[in-house]
Each structure stands twice: as structure tokens, then as C-alpha cells.
Amino acid sequence: MARNALGKTKSRSTQSSTREDQVAERRRSLLDAAVAVIAQKGLIGTTINSIATEVECSYGVVSFHFNSKEGIILAALDYLVDDYDHTLMxxxxxxxxxxxxxxxxxxxxxxxxxxxxxxxxxxxxxxxxxxxxxxxxxxxxxxxxxxxxxxxxxxxxxxxxxxxxxxxxxxxxxxxxxxxxxxxxxxxxxxxxxxxxxxxxxxxxxxxxxxxx
Amino acid sequence: MARNALGKTKSRSTQSSTREDQVAERRRSLLDAAVAVIAQKGLIGTTINSIATEVECSYGVVSFHFNSKEGIILAALDYLVDDYDHTLMxxxxxxxxxxxxxxxxxxxxxxxxxxxxxxxxxxxxxxxxxxxxxxxxxxxxxxxxxxxxxxxxxxxxxxxxxxxxxxxxxxxxxxxxxxxxxxxxxxxxxxxxxxxxxxxxxxxxxxxxxxxx
CATH class of the missing domain: 1.10.357.10 (Tetracycline Repressor, domain 2)
Incomplete structure (x- = not known):
């Protein structure tokens, strides 16, 4: 996501940048999965487990990135808002x-x-x-x-x-x-x-x- | 509700008419309660019990009128639609x-x-x-x-x-x-x-x- 890239400097090592890219990429795929699950099951029906199943990873990976069900739901809303904001810019x-x-x-x-x-x-x-x-x-x-x-x-x-x-x-x-x-x-x-x-x-x-x- | 009154004849006894009015009145108060509960708890959070509590009657009264949670939710939607239809007429x-x-x-x-x-x-x-x-x-x-x-x-x-x-x-x-x-x-x-x-x-x-x- 563009916002995460702000403030990065060119002097960082390629390895570190790649690692950050991987984390951002993982986060993005989790958020895409969250959007898919919320669309399918609604906000109340959405669980960390259902997102983990959608993205084929463990419960631990999802909860590591977003802490709680509430956390991932709000992150999914922010993700939608970010996309929407690009419309305005x-x-x-x-x-x-x-x-x-x-x-x-x-x-x-x-x-x-x-x-x-x-x-x-x-x-x-x-x-x-x-x-x-x-x-x-x-x-x-x-x-x-x-x-x-x-x-x-x-x-x-x-x-x-x-x-x-x-x-x-x-x-x-x-x-x-x-x-x-x-x-x-x-x-x-x-x-x-x-x-x-x-x-x-x-x-x-x-x-x-x-x-x- | 107007639709229930269709087909009624004037020859019916006052007592019967009063009884029907009472049933219609009861049904209307249950539907008002259903709308209130759905607004407050959402469709998934709505239960026969929560409607019974809202209208201060027993579980049995609600289930007698609408059979199931699905039944009362659809009846509440029809109730809103009926009201909305009056707008058009x-x-x-x-x-x-x-x-x-x-x-x-x-x-x-x-x-x-x-x-x-x-x-x-x-x-x-x-x-x-x-x-x-x-x-x-x-x-x-x-x-x-x-x-x-x-x-x-x-x-x-x-x-x-x-x-x-x-x-x-x-x-x-x-x-x-x-x-x-x-x-x-x-x-x-x-x-x-x-x-x-x-x-x-x-x-x-x-x-x-x-x-x-």
C-alpha cells in the first residue's frame, strides 16, 4: 500500500525492502481475503478462521497481522477507503x-x-x-x-x-x-x-x- | 392491515369483527416491535424471544403469529413495504x-x-x-x-x-x-x-x- 511506502529511503538494503514488500504483499492478500469473506458471510459471520481458510494460511498468521476479528474488519474498511481515496486523487x-x-x-x-x-x-x-x-x-x-x-x-x-x-x-x-x-x-x-x-x-x-x- | 380486511363482509357479527380487529392490532404491535428489534440488533441478532421481550408478551404469542424467526423477519419486511406502498398511492x-x-x-x-x-x-x-x-x-x-x-x-x-x-x-x-x-x-x-x-x-x-x- 502506498501509505506504507511513504518515508522509505533508497539507502535501505534490497533485502530489507524485499522483506517489507513481502509483508505488505501478505497483508494485502489477507485484506483481499477479508473483503471476500465479509462479502460472503457478513460482518457478524466473519471470523479469523474463515479468513485463514480463504487465504489458505494458519489462524496464527491472520491474528499476527490483525490481532482480532475487530482489527481485521476495521483494516478491511480502511483498505476499501484507501482504494476509494485513489478515486479522488x-x-x-x-x-x-x-x-x-x-x-x-x-x-x-x-x-x-x-x-x-x-x-x-x-x-x-x-x-x-x-x-x-x-x-x-x-x-x-x-x-x-x-x-x-x-x-x-x-x-x-x-x-x-x-x-x-x-x-x-x-x-x-x-x-x-x-x-x-x-x-x-x-x-x-x-x-x-x-x-x-x-x-x-x-x-x-x-x-x-x-x-x- | 388493509390487506387482511379484504373479503370481509358487513354481515359478520360485531363480536367477530372486534375479534379480528384485536388480532390485527396484536399483529401490528408485534410487527412494530419486530422493526424496533431488527433496527437495534440487526437481522442476525433478532430472535423470537427478543421480539417477545420488546412487546412484553410470551414467546408463544410471537411464534403463534409468525411461526419462525424467518417468518417474522419477512413479515416485518412486508410491513415496511405496505407502508411504503401507501406513499405511492x-x-x-x-x-x-x-x-x-x-x-x-x-x-x-x-x-x-x-x-x-x-x-x-x-x-x-x-x-x-x-x-x-x-x-x-x-x-x-x-x-x-x-x-x-x-x-x-x-x-x-x-x-x-x-x-x-x-x-x-x-x-x-x-x-x-x-x-x-x-x-x-x-x-x-x-x-x-x-x-x-x-x-x-x-x-x-x-x-x-x-x-x-
């Missing part, structure tokens, strides 16, 4: 392009797969009971809304339009989540359903900025 | 008024309370594992989208506009679900959060039909 200084990239990413095979949506849905549902999940989900939403709001403001200024940037940003975020759920319950999480959802979100933005989307 | 022949009524209802204290949203979120999350929940959620969505689509078509025709009625209907449904989730994870399920959501949905419709919303 596409390098372009054109706000409309950045918003288009976001839509592309939000309804890409990886981010909007049935598995990933199932995991988000599990966290939303458990948010009611687990403050840590609720706070984390709220924090992701706030960040996303802020980033989109900033692009909407820039775009509106460039086009000489007066818009409610916060409302648009919240609406777009709601539409994306809502289409994720619709695709999940309608069994349309594949490319066709993702395309319908993406086009609807772009049509919404086109209604506000006709020349840009 | 507001009597007015003006499509814009009907859509406004829907928004009003979708973000009313009862339908969009933290408790109700928590129950919907639980069903969405469990849809992945339980085909009965998924089918029921998909069926509600399809019905809602069809009703809204029909109103959008009528309105577009009256205004001489060419619109993608299916896309608008799906987008509006997605926005509503998405705002429900946002209000849930942001802890804004009260009147203020509901108002923000309703205004955003109306603003979306106003973007398409400027004279009607």
Missing part, C-alpha cells in the same frame, strides 16, 4: 475531467463489484450498532462531498453559473450509493448495470453543466 | 403533485426514521446472502421506478419535453436511498437531515421540470 487540474474520472472509477469493475458493494452495505447496516464503523463511513462521505463540492465550485465559477455546490455534491454522492444498492438488489452489478448508473450520474451533472458532461 | 391525478407527495413521504418522520432506515439497510446488506430478501427488495424498487417513470412521462408530455423517463426515475430512487444512507451514517436522520434530502431531490426534479418543482 486522479491527477488532472480540470474539474470536469476529475468528476468524469470519479464516475468512471465509482462504477468500475473493481470499486463497484458485487463483492465491494456488499462490504459497504454491511458497514452501512452495522453503522447503527458500531460507532467506529459509523464514524469511518461518515468521514469518507464528508471527504468525498468536500472534494466534489470544490470541483463543482471551480466549474461553476468558470462557467459563470450560480449553483448550490454542497447540494449537488451531496446529491451526486447519494446517487452513487443508491445506484450501488440498486445494482446489488437487482443483481445488475456487472458492466451493464455499472454503465446505466454511470450514465445516469453523468446525465445529472450534464443537467447542471450542459457544456461539460 | 396518494390520491391525486396531477403527476407533479404526486411526485412532491412522494418526496414528502419518503423523507417523513415515519418512513425515513433512523429505525426504518436501519431496517432497510439490514435487508440490503443481507440481500447478498438471502434470495428472499433480495427478490422482495428488487420487487419494491421495480414497482417504485415504474410508478415514478409513468408520472415523469405524463409530465414530460404535458410540458412538451423529451426526457429519459426511466433514467430519471432510477436516478431519483437512487438519490432517495443514498440520502437515507447518508443521513444514517452522518447521524442526521432527524427533521433537519430529512429536509436537506427532500430539497435536494426536489431540486433534481426542478432541473428537469423548472415550472413544476
Amino acid at each position: 486522479r491527477e488532472t487540474d480540470k474539474p470536469a475531467d476529475r468528476l468524469k474520472n470519479m464516475m468512471e472509477s465509482d462504477f468500475s469493475g473493481k470499486v463497484a463489484s458485487a463483492r465491494r458493494i456488499a462490504v459497504w452495505a454491511a458497514f452501512w447496516a452495522e453503522s447503527v450498532r458500531v460507532p467506529t464503523y459509523r464514524e469511518r463511513c461518515a468521514e469518507v462521505k464528508a471527504r468525498y462531498v468536500a472534494v466534489v463540492k470544490s470541483d463543482i465550485e471551480t466549474l461553476a465559477e468558470a462557467r459563470g453559473l450560480t449553483v448550490d455546490a454542497l447540494q449537488i455534491s451531496q446529491s451526486l454522492n447519494a446517487m452513487i450509493d443508491g445506484f450501488w444498492i440498486a445494482n446489488l438488489v437487482n443483481g445488475t452489478t456487472g458492466v451493464a448495470g455499472q454503465t446505466v448508473a454511470k450514465q445516469a450520474c453523468l446525465a445529472y451533472l450534464r443537467g447542471i453543466f450542459p457544456d461539460d458532461f | 396518494r390520491e391525486t391525478d396531477k403527476p407533479a403533485d404526486r411526485l412532491k407527495n412522494m418526496m414528502e413521504s419518503d423523507f417523513s418522520g415515519k418512513v425515513a426514521s433512523a429505525r426504518r432506515i436501519a431496517v432497510w439497510a439490514a435487508f440490503w446488506a443481507e440481500s447478498v446472502r438471502v434470495p428472499t430478501y433480495r427478490e422482495r427488495c428488487a420487487e419494491v424498487k421495480a414497482r417504485y421506478v415504474a410508478v415514478v417513470k409513468s408520472d415523469i412521462e405524463t409530465l414530460a408530455e404535458a410540458r412538451g419535453l423529451t426526457v429519459d423517463a426511466l433514467q430519471i426515475s432510477q436516478s431519483l430512487n437512487a438519490m432517495i436511498d443514498g440520502f437515507w444512507i447518508a443521513n444514517l451514517v452522518n447521524g442526521t436522520t432527524g427533521v433537519a437531515g430529512q429536509t436537506v434530502a427532500k430539497q435536494a431531490c426536489l431540486a433534481y426534479l426542478r432541473g428537469i421540470f423548472p415550472d413544476d418543482f
Whole structure:
């Protein structure tokens, strides 16, 4: 993961770097397994054992990396958030392009797969009971809304339009989540359903900025 | 519940009618308790015993009415769907008024309370594992989208506009679900959060039909 690489220096030995890479790689495969297990069994049904079975390693390896079931579930949520954050950081200084990239990413095979949506849905549902999940989900939403709001403001200024940037940003975020759920319950999480959802979100933005989307 | 009353005849004795009313009333209080318990404990944590405790009756009374935990959970989903359906049946022949009524209802204290949203979120999350929940959620969505689509078509025709009625209907449904989730994870399920959501949905419709919303 990119964040773990921050601060590393070139002067470290190749051996040490390889060892770190191996640990990061192992951690990543455990988190992929955690996402798969949570999607399949739900948060309550997920256990250290079920993750160990999924990744074909011992109970000890999973608990060494994440300590507890709670630890691995929160790490899986962070893992999803990290992936989601990459959506927000596409390098372009054109706000409309950045918003288009976001839509592309939000309804890409990886981010909007049935598995990933199932995991988000599990966290939303458990948010009611687990403050840590609720706070984390709220924090992701706030960040996303802020980033989109900033692009909407820039775009509106460039086009000489007066818009409610916060409302648009919240609406777009709601539409994306809502289409994720619709695709999940309608069994349309594949490319066709993702395309319908993406086009609807772009049509919404086109209604506000006709020349840009 | 209205559906149970179908087929009743006026010739029945008052006593029998009162008895039926009592059964319906009891059933309704059990379903209210079921919704409360599901919101609080989630679908997996819900048991016949926890519902009996909530409504202060015996295990036997709950199991007499609903047979099994699965039975009461599905009955609770039907109960929510029935309530939701009343949203769709507001009597007015003006499509814009009907859509406004829907928004009003979708973000009313009862339908969009933290408790109700928590129950919907639980069903969405469990849809992945339980085909009965998924089918029921998909069926509600399809019905809602069809009703809204029909109103959008009528309105577009009256205004001489060419619109993608299916896309608008799906987008509006997605926005509503998405705002429900946002209000849930942001802890804004009260009147203020509901108002923000309703205004955003109306603003979306106003973007398409400027004279009607």
C-alpha cells in the first residue's frame, strides 16, 4: 500500500525492502481475503478462521497481522477507503475531467463489484450498532462531498453559473450509493448495470453543466 | 392491515369483527416491535424471544403469529413495504403533485426514521446472502421506478419535453436511498437531515421540470 511506502529511503538494503514488500504483499492478500469473506458471510459471520481458510494460511498468521476479528474488519474498511481515496486523487487540474474520472472509477469493475458493494452495505447496516464503523463511513462521505463540492465550485465559477455546490455534491454522492444498492438488489452489478448508473450520474451533472458532461 | 380486511363482509357479527380487529392490532404491535428489534440488533441478532421481550408478551404469542424467526423477519419486511406502498398511492391525478407527495413521504418522520432506515439497510446488506430478501427488495424498487417513470412521462408530455423517463426515475430512487444512507451514517436522520434530502431531490426534479418543482 502506498501509505506504507511513504518515508522509505533508497539507502535501505534490497533485502530489507524485499522483506517489507513481502509483508505488505501478505497483508494485502489477507485484506483481499477479508473483503471476500465479509462479502460472503457478513460482518457478524466473519471470523479469523474463515479468513485463514480463504487465504489458505494458519489462524496464527491472520491474528499476527490483525490481532482480532475487530482489527481485521476495521483494516478491511480502511483498505476499501484507501482504494476509494485513489478515486479522488486522479491527477488532472480540470474539474470536469476529475468528476468524469470519479464516475468512471465509482462504477468500475473493481470499486463497484458485487463483492465491494456488499462490504459497504454491511458497514452501512452495522453503522447503527458500531460507532467506529459509523464514524469511518461518515468521514469518507464528508471527504468525498468536500472534494466534489470544490470541483463543482471551480466549474461553476468558470462557467459563470450560480449553483448550490454542497447540494449537488451531496446529491451526486447519494446517487452513487443508491445506484450501488440498486445494482446489488437487482443483481445488475456487472458492466451493464455499472454503465446505466454511470450514465445516469453523468446525465445529472450534464443537467447542471450542459457544456461539460 | 388493509390487506387482511379484504373479503370481509358487513354481515359478520360485531363480536367477530372486534375479534379480528384485536388480532390485527396484536399483529401490528408485534410487527412494530419486530422493526424496533431488527433496527437495534440487526437481522442476525433478532430472535423470537427478543421480539417477545420488546412487546412484553410470551414467546408463544410471537411464534403463534409468525411461526419462525424467518417468518417474522419477512413479515416485518412486508410491513415496511405496505407502508411504503401507501406513499405511492396518494390520491391525486396531477403527476407533479404526486411526485412532491412522494418526496414528502419518503423523507417523513415515519418512513425515513433512523429505525426504518436501519431496517432497510439490514435487508440490503443481507440481500447478498438471502434470495428472499433480495427478490422482495428488487420487487419494491421495480414497482417504485415504474410508478415514478409513468408520472415523469405524463409530465414530460404535458410540458412538451423529451426526457429519459426511466433514467430519471432510477436516478431519483437512487438519490432517495443514498440520502437515507447518508443521513444514517452522518447521524442526521432527524427533521433537519430529512429536509436537506427532500430539497435536494426536489431540486433534481426542478432541473428537469423548472415550472413544476
